[in-house]
Amino acid sequence: MREDSSSAHSNDLGSTSATSTGSKQGAVDYESVDSGYLEQRQLKQGTAGWILLAGLGVSYVISGDFAGWNFGFAQGGFGGMFIATVLIALMYGCMVFGLAELSAMIPTAGGGYGFARRAMGPVGGFLTGTAILLEYAIAPAAIAVFIGGYTGALLGVDGPIIYALFYAVFVGIHLRGTGEALKIMLVITAIAVLALLLFVVGMLPHFSWDNLTDMPVNTDAVGASVWLPEGYWGIWGAIPFAIWLFLAVEGVPLAAEESKDPTRDMPKGIITAMLILLLLGGLVLFLAPGGSSAALMADHAAPLVGALQHVYGENSVLATVVNVVGLAGLIASFFSIIFGYSRQVFALSRAGYLPRWLSVTSARKVPVLALIVPGVFGFALSLTGAGDLMITMAVFGATLSYGLMMASHILLRLKEPDLERPYRTPGGILTTSIALVLSVVAFASTFVVSREAALWSAVFYGALVAYFALYSRHHLVAQAPEEEFAALAKAEAELQ
Template sequence: MEKVDTSQLKKVLKPVHLWAIAVGLVISGEYFGWNFGWDVSGTIGFLIATIIVTVMYVTFIFSYTELTTSIPHAGGAFAYAYRAIGPIGGLIAGYATLIDFLLATPAIAFSLGSYVHFLHPGIGVLQAAVTFNIAFILLNISGVKESATFSVFITILAVGELLMFMGIVGPHFKMDNFMSNPMPFGWSGVFAALPFAVWFYLAIEGVAMVAEEVKDPRRNIPRGYIYALATLVFLALGVMILTGGVTDWRKLSKLDYPLPEAIGIVLGKGSGLTQIFASIGLFGLIASIHGTILASSRQVFAMARSGYLPKGLASVNSRFKTPHWAIVVGGLISFIALFTSNTSDILVLSVMGAVTMYMMSMISLFMLRKKEPNLERPFAAVFYPVFPAIALVISAVCLLAIMYYNLKISLVFYAGLGIALAVFVLLNKHKAKIMDDEMLNGPQAISL
């Protein structure tokens, strides 16, 4: 009887799956959350913030892809920082990534619950959020190819809906509406709006978490990232600009459902098309919660396999070849967040984790260029060192903005990091060497 390898993931993903996973992870950001940026900066102020953040993500992705293809490891930034900086660096990057993805899941679940409650008031927000969480935990356990195929289907529907939205509201765009009181808080508003602009693209880096499950990662990972980034930049700018011109933007700046409201203003809330749009608006949120569960489970799996979390979380289901215990534990954390916190606080913590992880990744890129100049780099960072430097600086500015406007939540983030570091040192994990060929030896150690 052939022995089942319980520490290896199945290689089945192609560029279309990576595009779907990346876009699916992010696309809920086009449906809600970003419009709160208008409330602190105005339309032009938020447009400037969005352009700055778009530059950050373009430079980041074209730099991060070097790391993803050189070290195609399910740990993502955790693996890169460990190799470049050492155990402490790995812990900081791993902690930030866990906060990023594990908390993005309940934030999106809350939004899904609110959306369902808006459509069907008899269904409670928390009830719907928990139901969606359970459903997608089970789907992710069933197999990565099955869940990736679902990602392709649901992401195409979500993108199609946003294109339909732009087609409906585009003819009703008025520049006078968009330019009304465009920067009420001046440049300080642009600074305050940066975290909301990050929400447009947050989690695209999650493709790195499935790097070990990609066929020919050296070739396919860059393709998946580039296709996804191009799609998201077009959708983010198109949705944000067109929505801001259909009415007084202040009417939409505090809503959890700005797109259905904009459609309702254009066509009338009693229109059948408005109702259809509101119903299928769930596709984008569903695509994202599915993707964040997929990505967060791979991060838990990778850190457990490397000894940073309990080893039992690194086991792979013999039938489905998925990290089932990592998926389940991630789900439990999501449930705890759903029952103990609120959407805005969870969202801010998730964004803090993301920008911290971006900074650690760019630092790792610079250090690996010096430490391992002969490392095989199937995709070299574009315009090195300029692009990674730009990504690092803008990420740092975004982190400062979040800390300045969300001091209490920032203290929670850093208190958690401090506890993790203390436990790590007390257990002497900072002196232990990780016996992980994929992390230590690069792509040549991986059977492609």
């Protein structure tokens, strides 16, 4: 035990007392704080039922149906992208069942950090939480670039002014309160789904299998054909873009502390969201290139609009309507991932893994700086305009976190078989083992697509790890919910 009477230290904790005590546990040091600390870091509870959570899961991802996925055609053609999507759909399906169990069992705002913290200790929790944070901080920047592509096609306005406007407006809405933000998000998502249905109706009569195989064939590639124009290697290269059709659905557990009944609502919400995303992703994957041209889709900034313009003409009413309404899809994901990164930053900061001032909440029970600071970082990143590069960077963090979360599920099943599980994953550890193996393959694919993007991601991730190793591991907060979950488990084990 130790005592620290530094006033600066006291202010950082947000305590009403000038003293704090701590203890050393293995590779980390814990500090105890008084009630004033957690009173300044509270989220508004009971704002989300399972329907709203399912809407949140769809909104996280739905922008992937409107832009980004199509870059996979340049890597592997339609065949490569299709095979990659089947594998990734299997990975996400298995993972979602695992997350349904974990989120009902450990319902905290930390999400994946909380799961890994319970299974693998503070180091595992930090590595998982910051991998998720890397994904969620970068993904909105890529989406901002895609929003610029759609506004450019519609209004002729693109670039930094659009990125800044959207960040300012939607961070601002989140600052008004969680309930209001999630309800607005649900409305925007419903509009986006309507746009996709209009697209499906418009493209279905024009579908042709021949349109799927018009990519030039690389005759030097092993296994090359009209279905696999870049050969077998192209399947691997298409994986990050197949992930974009489902990326961020794992963020639903980040709303656990704000849900009405997480043990019941979390499994229903995340599984429902995944089923909807599978249907929408499959329709877009076939109809956009099948109704127009796979070659046209390969580098199009607004692929759904481009496909409709190819069929109905550049100034067609349907293409214009889908462009206008389709912006809702990009906005929905942009909006909801802002929610996701703020909750991940909030949880890591509240527990002391990140600077503690990031987790202070306002009178409306929202983490103000956890919304603003990553937003500034994302805006700066969006100025590069490299949407495809940022997809790969986001996938780097995402797939790393997937592997760690699935390992957490397996470890908890083995280490704590008697732990109360309100929902149990069908197939148990076999299901999550499949997701774990595929996540490792997907992680490796980021180096195939862009070594530059993977290395930049590693640099950002390394900087966060260095902060933990040099500073924050010595200043963790014992009373943070995720830490208390783990402490209780340890105490129970020692008693037994």
